[in-house]
Amino acid sequence: MSNENQELRKAGLKVTLPRVKILQLLESASEQHLSAEDVYKMLLEAGEDVGLATVYRVLTQFEAAGLVIRHNFDGGHSVFELDRGDHHDHMVCTDTGQVIEFHNEQIEELQHQIAEEHGYELTGHSLVLYVKKKDS
């Protein structure tokens, strides 16, 4: 039994063709931050006959199951990435659209501290740096 199938079962989801295909795609895609539309198009190009609505449904289920993380970088559309367990934030190049991942423990700690100082408990956060190449 393949790895994908196990992950799906563990998530309480039936092992169906669309789900397996989407999970495989997310695991193998060179580009790690895909929109639902991206996933849909890549499946079509790969000859898989999956509906866009199903892509949305499956990605939403994967998110609920903790398999993927959904980001709302700018607004307009969401992008999804596989949750590999290593938390990181993102840097988006405003010229090329390229997405760079980074992790900074100091910032993580400061965030907790700030929440504490205001009498709150940090449950999550979203940090996106918008950058451009230094010579452009």
Add this chain to the structure above:
Amino acid sequence: MSNENQELRKAGLKVTLPRVKILQLLESASEQHLSAEDVYKMLLEAGEDVGLATVYRVLTQFEAAGLVIRHNFDGGHSVFELDRGDHHDHMVCTDTGQVIEFHNEQIEELQHQIAEEHGYELTGHSLVLYVKKKDS
């Protein structure tokens, strides 16, 4: 001549009723983070006859003019706040929806540092902490 009128002129925008009303509303609203829909409804309640499309257009112009800042907290819709010149980030309580502003110079510096380390220049950022009351 009122303060609002001057600000509009400075931004190169004609002083029209919808623009003045929206600017006044943003300056006086107790709630500082309003969606276009919020602004629209508040204007209607105040007896002002402004179209929703105009609200969107005006807010977008204000953003371009640097009068307001647009945030995409969660996705789905944007919220706007007057740019008072004091940069800050936001904390959103996931229970109450309350928005708390904060500023942390250390985090700001770290962000620049991180961009630099990757060979980029920081042009902007979005940091939102999702929190909840400690005793809930």
Add this chain to the structure above:
DNA sequence: CTAATTGCAAAAGCTTTGCAGCGCA
């Protein structure tokens, strides 16, 4: 007077949902 601005309604994106049929367990 003239170009900018507005309101309305229609359109555009992204995402969700209803429903009948199909497929996994």
Add this chain to the structure above:
DNA sequence: TGCGCTGCAAAGCTTTTGCAATTAG
């Protein structure tokens, strides 16, 4: 077999746009 899942098309939401009428300077 039965319930979950899928595909399609339609609907929902926020936001944008076309256009004729209106208004500021």
